[in-house]
Amino acid sequence: MSTFDEASKGAKMSFAKDKSYGDYLGLDQILTTENPLDMAHDGLLFIIQHQTSELWMKLAIHELTACREALQAGELRQSFKMLTRVARIFEQLNSAWDVLRTMTPSEYTAFRPYLGASSGFQSYQYRLIEYLLGNRIAALTKLHEHTPEPHAALVAEMEKPSLYQVAIDLMCERMGEAPLGGAPEAKGWTPKQEVQDLWQKVYEDPTTHWELYELAEKLVDLEDYFRRWRFNHVTTVERIIGFKRGTGGTSGVTYLRKMLEVELFPELWHVRGAL
Numbered sequence: 585m586s587t588f589d590e591a592s593k594g595a596k597m598s599f600a601k602d603k604s605y606g607d608y609l610g611l612d613q614i615l616t617t618e619n620p621l622d623m624a625h626d627g628l629l630f631i632i633q634h635q636t637s638e639l640w641m642k643l644a645i646h647e648l649t650a651c652r653e654a655l656q657a658g659e660l661r662q663s664f665k666m667l668t669r670v671a672r673i674f675e676q677l678n679s680a681w682d683v684l685r686t687m688t689p690s691e692y693t694a695f696r697p698y699l700g701a702s703s704g705f706q707s708y709q710y711r712l713i714e715y716l717l718g719n720r721i722a723a724l725t726k727l728h729e730h731t732p733e734p735h736a737a738l739v740a741e742m743e744k745p746s747l748y749q750v751a752i753d754l755m756c757e758r759m760g761e762a763p764l765g766g767a768p769e770a771k772g773w774t775p776k777q778e779v780q781d782l783w784q785k786v787y788e789d790p791t792t793h794w795e796l797y798e799l800a801e802k803l804v805d806l807e808d809y810f811r812r813w814r815f816n817h818v819t820t821v822e823r824i825i826g827f828k829r830g831t832g833g834t835s836g837v838t839y840l841r842k843m844l845e846v847e848l849f850p851e852l853w854h855v856r857g858a859l
């Protein structure tokens with residue numbers, strides 16, 4: 585009997601009647617999705633890169649939603665755990681660009697015409713993450729009118745305060761101030777000096793405001809990773825298609841560079857210049 589032969593030592597070998605690994609993970613569905621780009625060698629890389637990104641985004645949405653609830657309930661420690669996890673998810677997504685970067689313009693051009701008008705611009709989960717964090721451009725929900733569920737989820741998200749608004753209200757409450765987070769917005773967050781002033785008090789006396797200080801740094805961490813994702817994306821895009829227009833109809837790299845200017849949690853960045 586081989587030392588490595590667990591089959592003969594009691595490992596369960598038959599799954600005709602029991603749930604197996606593949607059953608729990610739904611691998612039948614995940615590994616047999618259609619690959620319309622399989623006429624080109626790199627089509628599989630392109631598809632898997634996006635599919636895995638969407639899976640990680642699904643987890644990020646799950647964590648960010650629960651994190652917002654934890655903050656609303658004043659459970660900061662639980663929220664920290666989730667914010668750390670989301671930052672790690674972005675780290676994972678950031679490393680994934682290294683795989684895609686191995687694709688040259690010649691290889692991408694072989695299948696780009698088959699993409700038609702499809703584009704990451706139409707990623708509903710990506711948009712939901714932006715909306716959750718507070719970067720809300722209501723007009724973009726139109727892209728999802730043909731798919732009622734994602735569309736409804738995006739519209740519903742705009743009726744909730746963003747994670748950042750919830751964090752601001754929590755800070756105000758703990759600092760004994762009236763809430764400054766404001767009502768749910770469909771046009772994103774407008775920076776407010778009073779909010780920056782309160783963050784400043786937190787940063788000037790971390791010992792007294794330790795939990796808020798930690799919250800602030802977790803949020804900055806998250807945005808830091810998010811910014812790296814945007815930067816990796818635009819650099820990879822420039823490397824592969826230069827300044828061509830995007831299949832989604834935007835100006836491509838010019839549009840993506842503009843997006844590098846987005847500030848998700850503006851006061852947390854601006855306060856640094858005041859310390």
Ligand code: HEM
Nearest residue numbers: 633637703704705707710821824830831832833834836843
């Ligand atoms: C060959 C690789 C890629 C190229 C050439 C590319 C190109 C582009 C371009 C040109 C845009 C602008 C919209 C348009 O007009 O199409 C865009 C947007 C976008 N792409 Fe990619 N992309 C690539 C890979 C990825 C990957 C791996 C993801 C991960 C999911 C992704 C997600 C997105 C998202 C979410 C947007 C919308 C960004 C926003 O609105 O701020 N892209 N991409």
Ligand SMILES: N[C@@H](CC(=O)c1ccccc1NC=O)C(=O)O
Nearest residue numbers: 699702703704705829830831832
């Ligand atoms: N916008 C890209 C196409 C593209 O990247 C794409 C197309 C279909 C599915 C995912 C995509 N990825 C990210 O934008 C381009 O202009 O080449």
